[in-house]
Amino acid sequence: MAIRVAKPGFFTTVQDLGRYGHAHLGISPAGAADPLSFRIANLLVGNEENAPALEMTLLGASLEFEENAIVAITGASCECKAGADVIAVNTAVELPAGAVLKCGSMPTGARCYLAVQRGFDVPLIMGSASTHVGGRFGGFHGRRLQSGDVLQVRKRGPSRVRSLRPGALDSQQGQAPLRVTKGAQHDWFGPEAFEKLFSCSYIVSEQSDRTGLRLKGEVVRPREQSQLLTDGIPLGAIQVPQDGQPIILFVDQQTTGGYPKIANVIAADMHLVGQIRPRDEVRFVEFSIAEAIQVLREQEQWLQEIFK
Amino acid sequence: MKIIPASDSSLLVVFGNAISPELHERVIALFHAFQARHDPRIGNLHPGYASLLIDFDPLRLSHEELTSEVQQLANTRDSKADKGSNVGTIPVCYDVEFGPDLPDVAQHAGISLEEVIRLHSLPTYLVYFLGFSPGFVYLGGLPEILHTPRLATPRPSIAGGSVGIAGSQTGIYPVDSPGGWKLIGRTPVRMFDPEATPPTRLQPGDRMKFSPIDRGTFDEMMQSR
Numbered sequence: 001m002a003i004r005v006a007k008p009g010f011f012t013t014v015q016d017l018g019r020y021g022h023a024h025l026g027i028s029p030a031g032a033a034d035p036l037s038f039r040i041a042n043l044l045v046g047n048e049e050n051a052p053a054l055e056m057t058l059l060g061a062s063l064e065f066e067e068n069a070i071v072a073i074t075g076a077s078c079e080c081k082a083g084a085d086v087i088a089v090n091t092a093v094e095l096p097a098g099a100v101l102k103c104g105s106m107p108t109g110a111r112c113y114l115a116v117q118r119g120f121d122v123p124l125i126m127g128s129a130s131t132h133v134g135g136r137f138g139g140f141h142g143r144r145l146q147s148g149d150v151l152q153v154r155k156r157g158p159s160r161v162r163s164l165r166p167g168a169l170d171s172q173q174g175q176a177p178l179r180v181t182k183g184a185q186h187d188w189f190g191p192e193a194f195e196k197l198f199s200c201s202y203i204v205s206e207q208s209d210r211t212g213l214r215l216k217g218e219v220v221r222p223r224e225q226s227q228l229l230t231d232g233i234p235l236g237a238i239q240v241p242q243d244g245q246p247i248i249l250f251v252d253q254q255t256t257g258g259y260p261k262i263a264n265v266i267a268a269d270m271h272l273v274g275q276i277r278p279r280d281e282v283r284f285v286e287f288s289i290a291e292a293i294q295v296l297r298e299q300e301q302w303l304q305e306i307f308k
Numbered sequence: 309m310k311i312i313p314a315s316d317s318s319l320l321v322v323f324g325n326a327i328s329p330e331l332h333e334r335v336i337a338l339f340h341a342f343q344a345r346h347d348p349r350i351g352n353l354h355p356g357y358a359s360l361l362i363d364f365d366p367l368r369l370s371h372e373e374l375t376s377e378v379q380q381l382a383n384t385r386d387s388k389a390d391k392g393s394n395v396g397t398i399p400v401c402y403d404v405e406f407g408p409d410l411p412d413v414a415q416h417a418g419i420s421l422e423e424v425i426r427l428h429s430l431p432t433y434l435v436y437f438l439g440f441s442p443g444f445v446y447l448g449g450l451p452e453i454l455h456t457p458r459l460a461t462p463r464p465s466i467a468g469g470s471v472g473i474a475g476s477q478t479g480i481y482p483v484d485s486p487g488g489w490k491l492i493g494r495t496p497v498r499m500f501d502p503e504a505t506p507p508t509r510l511q512p513g514d515r516m517k518f519s520p521i522d523r524g525t526f527d528e529m530m531q532s533r
Contacts, residue, residue, distance in 0.1 A: 023352035023363070024339065025508045026438040026482075125502050135442040135483065137502035184314035184361075229325060230439065230446065232354025232361025234318040255354050256439030256446075264315035267366065292316035293366045300367065 002066040003116070005149040006100065009061040014120055014139035014151075017050045019128035023255045029235070030130035030138065031251055033111050033210055033274030036303070037075035040169075041115035043307065044072035044092045046158035051119030052129035054145075056112050058277070060103020061145065063114075067097045069153065070117040070161060076109025076275055090169060092117075092161035109275040118157030133210065134252060168306035177283035179269050181292050183237060183261035188222040196220055197238075197262060197284055202246065206278045210252040213276060219244030222260055230258045236265035236273065238284075248273060248282075266292035268299045309334075309382055311375050317351075317366050321378055322359045327448060331358040332436055336513035337386035338378070355437040355512045357446070388513075395432065396509060396516040398480065398495050400471050401526035402428075406494035409459075413473060413490055416456045425520055427451045428478065428492065435514040443482030443500030443508040447516070450478045462488035469494045471518070482508070496521075496529035 005012075015038065018031025032038035032055055039049040047053075054061070060078050073080055073089045080087040082099045089112075095101060106112060122129050122140055131139025140149060186194075202217035221244045233239070237249045239259040248265060249257075250273060265273055266287055276282060287295070314320040321338060324331040339355045342362065349369040354361040364374060402425040404410055414424045433447040450473065458474040463486060466472075470481045472489030481487055482499035499509045510516055521529070 020351040020363075022507070023354045024343075024438060024512050025442060025506070026440060026444050027442045027507070029352070126507065132442070132502075134485075135500070135502065142502075181313070181316055184312050184320045229327065229357045229359070230437075231320065231322075231356035231359045232314075232318075232439075234315040234361060234363060236315060254440050255352075256356055256437060261314070264318075267315075267317050289313055289316050289371065296316065297367060 001069065001153040003069070003151045003153065004064040004066070005061060005145050005147055005151070006064050007062040008145040008147055008149070009056050009103065010059040011057040012061045012145045013055050013131040013133065014052050014122050014129055015055045015131060016052050016129040018251065019126050019130050019132070019138065022126055023232070026255050027126070027132065027135065028253050028255055029251060030132045030210075031128070032113065033251055034075055034113070034271040035274075036271035036299070037111070037274075038113045039303065040090070040164075040306075041072045041074040041113040042119070044074070044090070044162055044164070045070050045115050045117040046092075046160045046162060047115060047117065047119050051115065051157075052122050052139075053113055053115040053120065056103055056114065058110060059105045060112060062100060062102045065095050065097065065099045065101065068094060070094050071101070072115050073103065073112055075112035076106040078106045078112045079104040090164060092163065110277045111274055116153050117159070117161070118154040121152040121154045132252070162307050164306050165308055176272075177285040178272060179266045179287040179292065179295070180238065180263040180284050181266060181287055181289050183263045184231070184234075185228065185260035186262055188260045189220070189262050190223050193220045193222070193262065194286075197246070198286060201281045201283045204276055204278050204280045204282060208278055210250055212250050212253055213248040213273065213282075215246045215248070215282060217245070220246060220262065228258050228260050230256050233257045233261070234264055236267070236270050237261040238263045238265070266295060268292065268296040311378055313371050314361060318361055318363045319371060319374055319378065320359055320361050321382070324358045327357045327436070329434055329448070332434065332448075333386070334382070335360050337384070338382055339512060340386055340388045341381040341384060354439070357436050396514055397519050398497055398509070398516055399521040399525070399529065400429070400493040400495050400518045401521050401523055402493040403523055403526070406470065407492035409472070409490035410492045413454060413456045413492055417453045419453065424454065424492065427454055429518040429520050432515050432517050433478070435510050435512055435516060437512045438508060438510070441482065441485060442502070445479055445499075445510050447478050450476055452476075454478070456490050458488040459490060462486055466491065467494065469496065469499065471495060494526070496526050496533060498533060
């Protein structure tokens with residue numbers, strides 16, 4: 001079954017939950033920027049949660065369905081229509097053959113996900129379907145989608161759908177501060193640096209993408225300017241370059257870097273990073289590693305419980 | 309050795325604070341030890357100059373458990389050391405068309421172009437690690453006379469395969485990208501091929517040499533790749 005891209009939207013790629021085991025070759029994981037919404041989309045259409053699906057950014061795509069298909073749209077709020085019909089989000093929906101699904105702009109949030117039952121059929125590169133934009137591989141020919149592209153859907157797979165309990169996603173609303181743990185070079189920074197990081201709000205710059213979110217706000221500086229020997233960068237690390245403006249490193253990040261890392265976004269909040277838009281305001285609050293892991297455990301539990 | 313929790317899902321093992329083959333040997337020994345385990349709870353290993361970052365699933369492996377594994381493994385010998393590390397040869401065409409900064413590097417060193425080429429292709433370099441972009445190698449061993457500052461303004465686009473110098477580092481741009489290194493030549497060899505196994509020509513801990521080739525050989529190799 002084929003799906004033709006009539007309009008690609010602002011930045012649409014095929015993703016899964018990422019490509020692991022290759023960071024020592026300079027290969028970042030890529031994968032869904034909001035893995036929680038991505039997983040929910042796949043689970044709704046009955047797929048395994050890692051099945052290849054579309055990630056759409058700020059402005060959604062228009063897609064023509066050759067045959068009838070079961071899809072689910074999750075993530076950022078986005079008005080989706082097929083002809084005059086409004087297509088419900090956060091639920092599995094059957095589209096008839098010939099339908100043209102138009103996903104609009106996203107007034108809040110940055111990314112929405114479109115999963116199709118059985119998943120998109122793209123080759124696995126190093127075990128993953130994720131598009132690595134910088135390395136030009138994975139996903140659909142290693143690039144974002146363009147008008148006229150034709151995506152294939154896998155021939156085999158599940159045929160059951162699932163649904164969410166009423167109000168299941170309500171707790172996900174609201175703009176909370178990002179929870180962070182201390183970073184690998186936190187001892188390079190004095191109390192005043194942490195005071196600024198935790199009391200000020202930062203504005204996300206326009207030069208932000210899947211490699212990282214550049215923040216503008218109060219300058220954070222290490223006690224002394226010394227040179228860090230290049231070391232590995234964990235996902236969600238908050239590094240502080242010479243200008244003192246923090247950068248949150250994201251799914252397409254460099255695997256190594258030479259700037260000190262003051263803090264790190266907790267794993268359970270990385271999905272929120274994927275929904276931050278340029279010009280949004282970001283705040284941080286400190287968590288211990290034990291608390292962060294507890295929150296992650298609760299989030300996994302929550303994901304099991306939201307489905308009927 | 310210091311073991312630092314870098315995040316809720318990673319540990320940074322720091323062996324020291326210098327660029328030295330001795331410290332690096334310990335990084336690579338630990339890297340190989342974890343690689344050999346194929347532990348599904350470990351997602352990624354990032355060797356650096358003197359450290360190894362380990363990304364893992366904190367719901368299946370705790371920081372404490374991983375710390376004690378690191379302590380055990382850090383004292384073992386490198387499983388691959390006996391086999392001798394791979395010495396790769398990377399052919400380079402040191403043509404001014406490919407290496408527009410060759411005259412600049414020569415002038416900075418106060419030597420001839422031929423001498424730059426001879427000195428650059430003389431040492432056996434150590435691949436400290438890969439980072440920055442897929443397949444990008446950080447090499448140690450550039451002769452001091454060739455150390456040259458990077459460009460004041462980076463070039464917006466550099467052809468994949470370009471060989472450059474930045475300060476005390478030399479390396480190869482694996483794919484077309486922007487960059488500020490002084491360019492001295494180009495290799496016809498693909499440093500990164502996502503469909504190949506392994507996808508990169510060089511691995512952390514490898515040793516490598518540059519071997520000069522003429523323009524004719526370069527063109528032939530480009531055609532047959």
